[in-house]
Amino acid sequence: MRDYLKPTLGSRVFDTANVVFMLVFCALMIYPFLNLLAISLNDGVDAARGGIYLFPRKLSFSAYELLFQNKKMLNGFMWSILRVIVGTVACLLATGLLAYLVNIRHFSGRKFMRILFFITMYFNGGFFPVYLLIVNLGLTNSFHVYWLPALFNVYFMLLISSYIQNQPDALFESARIDGAGEFRIYWKIVIPICVPVFAAVSVYLAVSHWNSWFDVVLYNPSGKFDTLQVYLRRLLLEMEGLQQIRDQQVLYNRYRDLSPLTLRAATTIVVTVPILLVYPFVQKYFIGGIMLGSVKG
Amino acid sequence: MNTWRRRIAKERQIWIMAVPMIVWVLVFSYYPMYGMIIAFQNYVPGNSFFSGDWVGFAHFERFFNSPDFSTIMRNTFAISGLNILFGLPAPLILALLLNELKNKAFKRFTQTLSYIPYFISWVVVASILFTLLGSDGLLNKLLIDFGFIREPISFLGEGKYFWGILTTSNVWKDVGFNSIIYLSALASIDREQIEAGKVDGIGRFGTVWHIYLPGIRTTIILLWILGLGGILNAGFEQQLLIGSPTTAEYSEVIDTYVYKYGVQLGYYSFAAAVNLMKAVVSVLLVISMNRIAKKFFDTSIL
Numbered sequence: 001m002r003d004y005l006k007p008t009l010g011s012r013v014f015d016t017a018n019v020v021f022m023l024v025f026c027a028l029m030i031y032p033f034l035n036l037l038a039i040s041l042n043d044g045v046d047a048a049r050g051g052i053y054l055f056p057r058k059l060s061f062s063a064y065e066l067l068f069q070n071k072k073m074l075n076g077f078m079w080s081i082l083r084v085i086v087g088t089v090a091c092l093l094a095t096g097l098l099a100y101l102v103n104i105r106h107f108s109g110r111k112f113m114r115i116l117f118f119i120t121m122y123f124n125g126g127f128f129p130v131y132l133l134i135v136n137l138g139l140t141n142s143f144h145v146y147w148l149p150a151l152f153n154v155y156f157m158l159l160i161s162s163y164i165q166n167q168p169d170a171l172f173e174s175a176r177i178d179g180a181g182e183f184r185i186y187w188k189i190v191i192p193i194c195v196p197v198f199a200a201v202s203v204y205l206a207v208s209h210w211n212s213w214f215d216v217v218l219y220n221p222s223g224k225f226d227t228l229q230v231y232l233r234r235l236l237l238e239m240e241g242l243q244q245i246r247d248q249q250v251l252y253n254r255y256r257d258l259s260p261l262t263l264r265a266a267t268t269i270v271v272t273v274p275i276l277l278v279y280p281f282v283q284k285y286f287i288g289g290i291m292l293g294s295v296k297g
Numbered sequence: 298m299n300t301w302r303r304r305i306a307k308e309r310q311i312w313i314m315a316v317p318m319i320v321w322v323l324v325f326s327y328y329p330m331y332g333m334i335i336a337f338q339n340y341v342p343g344n345s346f347f348s349g350d351w352v353g354f355a356h357f358e359r360f361f362n363s364p365d366f367s368t369i370m371r372n373t374f375a376i377s378g379l380n381i382l383f384g385l386p387a388p389l390i391l392a393l394l395l396n397e398l399k400n401k402a403f404k405r406f407t408q409t410l411s412y413i414p415y416f417i418s419w420v421v422v423a424s425i426l427f428t429l430l431g432s433d434g435l436l437n438k439l440l441i442d443f444g445f446i447r448e449p450i451s452f453l454g455e456g457k458y459f460w461g462i463l464t465t466s467n468v469w470k471d472v473g474f475n476s477i478i479y480l481s482a483l484a485s486i487d488r489e490q491i492e493a494g495k496v497d498g499i500g501r502f503g504t505v506w507h508i509y510l511p512g513i514r515t516t517i518i519l520l521w522i523l524g525l526g527g528i529l530n531a532g533f534e535q536q537l538l539i540g541s542p543t544t545a546e547y548s549e550v551i552d553t554y555v556y557k558y559g560v561q562l563g564y565y566s567f568a569a570a571v572n573l574m575k576a577v578v579s580v581l582l583v584i585s586m587n588r589i590a591k592k593f594f595d596t597s598i599l
Contacts, residue, residue: 008500011500011501014397014501015397015399018394018397018398019398019400019403021394022394022395022398022403022407025391025407025411026406026407026410026411028469029410029411029413029414029469029473030410030413032425032428032429033413033425035428035429035435036424036425036428039428048433049433050433050434050435050437050438051438053435094318097314097318098318101311101314101315101318104311106308107308107311107315108304108305108308109308109311109312109315113315113318113319116319116322117322120322120326120327122580122583123330123576123580124326124329124330124576125329125330125333125572125573125576126552126555126572126575126576127533127552127555127556128555128556128559128560128568128569128572129329129330129332129333129569129572130325130329131559131560132329132332132335132565132569133324133325133328133329133332135342148325149325151321151325152318152321152322181310182310182311182314183310183314207416210418211416211417211418211419211420212418213418213419213420213534214533214534214537218560229418229420230420232420232421232424233420233423233538235424236420236423236424236427236538261428261431261433264424264427264428265424265428267424268421268424268425268428271418271420271421272417272421275416275417276413279413279416280409283409283412
């Protein structure tokens with residue numbers, strides 16, 4: 001009877017091998033972070049000997065203590081958070097409004113605007129022309145370069161737009177009959193019903209703002225608006241790390257147990273942890289976002 | 298004319314919101330495209346785009362004739378090619394293997410871990426690489442302990458390792474995330490087909506070969522065509538962060554070259570020419586790949 005449902009030997013061997021493979025795969029995904037964490041919690045001089053894998057050999061919190069006294073790093077942290085908040089909220093509200101406008105049936109410029117924005121998805125000249133523009137506009141060395149050039153996002157416009165399209169039109173029409181203005185409809189009706197898609201989009205926006213570093217280097221060379229990522233990048237350029245440690249050691253005699261290695265590891269952990277903290281909460285939203293995208297595509 | 302005006306008046310509220318958007322897209326997306334005409338001039342920073350001397354295709358010729366040209370094209374195609382060669386099949390294989398896992402909780406756990414690298418910045422990846430591959434890093438330590446080498450290898454300092462390191466980190470970063478789309482395609486395959494296959498006794502490998510792969514054929518083709526269309530995008534941040542002057546021979550790609558000449562050295566027109574060349578070829582590639590997809594596979598991305 002039902003012989004075909006019984007797993008064969010080969011099938012069971014495959015299952016075991018597959019589980020083993022997945023365990024190794026998981027380790028590969030997560031180990032680099034664990035390794036950095038161990039190094040960051042280790043005594044600096046001792047860490048330079050190498051051989052720290054999963055656990056710190058000689059526990060020390062000096063790297064973190066120093067980091068959280070460091071003005072540059074705290075400033076970086078502040079600018080990063082400010083950038084994430086301003087950049088995400090601005091882009092979300094602006095792009096959402098755009099998505100709503102191109103969905104208003106009786107709006108004569110609807111198709112024109114759709115095409116106008118859609119073209120830019122495929123025809124964009126790379127970063128250099130935009131760089132020239134920003135320089136010419138005098139937007140360099142300001143906070144505005146973090147949110148203004150990224151105010152509208154065509155891909156997210158399409159995403160939100162397809163979501164709005166799937167809502168019953170009567171929702172907006174009845175509000176219009178009641179005499180509500182378009183912006184009011186957007187604020188009171190569109191935003192509340194779009195919460196799932198807005199959540200998905202904001203996850204992507206927030207992560208990309210948090211992770212950006214190149215535009216910081218490009219447009220804010222003064223260092224006044226350096227974000228956390230750029231601070232870490234400076235540490236990667238070794239010399240900076242050494243210099244900071246030397247300064248600190250002159251200031252506080254007790255930080256003898258620091259090395260560029262542990263400081264770098266600690267900074268990397270500080271840069272990564274916010275993402276890992278919000279990660280479990282946002283996971284369902286970003287997968288939702290991909291599904292929305294694939295429905296459209 | 299009159300109806301037109303009446304219409305605009307009726308839509309006044311909408312246009313008040315729409316006009317700033319149009320201004321924004323013209324300024325931040327279209328004007329830069331127009332600004333590319335400095336590729337045909339000797340542009341002096343600070344002047345308007347009209348005041349430069351017209352030099353025709355001189356900058357393009359200079360680029361084609363420069364000794365850098367062949368190196369840069371080689372690096373761009375090599376890095377992109379390796380990314381396509383390993384980066385495209387890897388998530389597909391991962392998705393197929395995840396799909397075979399019996400324990401759903403373990404499957405979810407693995408998936409959750411696999412997305413993490415996608416969400417961290419390249420700066421963090423660079424920091425990880427510096428730590429793992431440094432002269433006192435884990436990899437050297439292991440290689441020495443197991444007796445493969447005597448002296449630590451400077452993995453990040455020698456050009457010949459660069460492509461391998463870059464490809465590995467690209468795959469590591471994206472494999473989990475890119476598998477999502479395949480997994481969702483796999484989930485949409487008709488269960489009855491799979492059951493029928495079981496009854497016919499085609500085995501698990503047969504199920505993958507005859508049912509799963511054909512079932513997600515469209516998704517695979519679409520993603521791979523998209524990948525080929527982006528062959529000139531060999532990445533950019535990675536090279537700037539992980540590359541160093543000693544590896545420039547292998548890490549310099551079109552985009553980093555534009556950055557070097559345009560931003561760091563200030564050869565605006567030359568950099569614009571190189572940038573324009575890449576942009577034009579990229580668009581042509583995307584369009585032609587889309588044509589191919591439409592013609593042969595009846596799917597489209599545009």
